[in-house]
Amino acid sequence: MNAPELSVVCRSCGEEVSPYVTECPYCGTRLRKRAPKLERRGDELQAQESRRDRKRRERAERRDRMAQYRTDVGEGERPYAVIIAILAPAMLVLVQRAADLPVSDLGAIVEPVGDEWWRYLAAPFVYPDVPYLFVCALGIAIFGSAVERRLGMIPTLVLMVAAGALGMLAADGIETAIGAESELLLAAGGNGVALGLLAAWAVLKAAELRAGLDEHAEVIGAAVCAAVLILLPLVEDFANVFAGLSGGLVGALCGYAASLARRERNPG
Template identity: 55%
Template sequence: MAETELSVVCKSCGSEVSPYVTECPYCGTRLRKRAPKLERRGEALAPQETRRDRRRRRSAERRERRERMRRLALAVERPYVTLAAILIPAAIVIVDRGSNLTLEQLGAIEGFAGTTPWWHYLAAPFVYNDIGYLFAVGVAMALFVPGLERRLGAVPTALLLVACGALGALAAQGLDDALGDGFTFAAGGNGVALGALGAWVMIRRADARDDPTEELDTIPLVVAAAVLLLLPVVNDYANWWAGIVGGLTGLAAGFSATLGRR
């Protein structure tokens, strides 16, 4: 146990005494009404923190962590996952326009449940039949995925995007089979984009809760979510179920990422 530092001076006799005693051991003068509660911090004893002090310390630690992460983010040259999530689908669009391959051959889901090869569930979220569809999803990727890369890292972010897309595509065919006619069209990254948006919102929401100075502007987020959710209205391959399930997957992943900070 570390030796307690003598830092309190008795006003009566001028002796230095421990800050954790109530009476001066030299003259008996009353120094305080009660001794502070102690708690062990490492190998030393220190006064027990009040709830307010503990909240302030934790808030300061969170701000310091976020500042370190911001400095680290500035040191990152390029958000590689974001670039890949935009450029790979763009390359597939070019291949589609310049070859005789069909969207289904490139990985789009067209057909009944049980007839779709497994790899289509991984590929379909990155296959687009329309440049406008790709543009809408690409803007969402550029807005939300870089923040996820900085907070989660490149590999977890890539796995998150793949999971949102694949689970959305899988759910689209399963739910169409259970609730519809069973024939499914599903391609493009509306589920991936909604998943990235959901994860980003959960992480930023945790930041705003920890630090009242951080505000979360909900209006642009609602507009972005509405645009992505309504993509199936203007594009047959943007599946409703893929978007909803992909968004829910992102929300769950973002919530899980914040659990360790509670």
């Protein structure tokens, strides 16, 4: 059996003493009326905790886990993947405006893609106007930074490309299947990327709450952001509703897979 931990501080002399003694061995001050009851925990005998002490210890352990978790996710690191996902489209908007190019030349989808598969990868990062870019960039900055702190730069980049490209693929397939031949297919911009990051963050945050690594989540703020992104097609022709919803689904699946992987790495 291991030696007992010195965890009681004498109020008279300030020395740490065993929790199992009734008098301080250094100054003789009486610490308690009687020796504490002992209970076996694993291979050790420890003082039996009162309900109040147990709750206090559990709260302290939870605070320690939360502090360690915040350190592990690296809150101070710069979100380089998010910076790339915002600056690259902003530069494309400047080029498009300066050269007076149609957005279709940069990769926007304006008709069934056919064999131009590269448009699936390019379209999520091509914006026809600045307001659309601003709204999506705001969502990407908020939720992308939170996701990148948890997963890292490369997984976040992969998630954004997957949510955007698969969203455009779904938009092309669904619009082609249900739309009339005379209707124009329009799909571009990062509404699918932003919704994918939001969904991934929501799944990861829910896993953290269940594991006791966090205490609260900004549910109302996240719901407002989700509503704005989902309703973007009402005011922006290139914000395809199927691309947005499909991107959100991809992000949720990626977030769920990441939460399972993190739980297996850190079962405690």
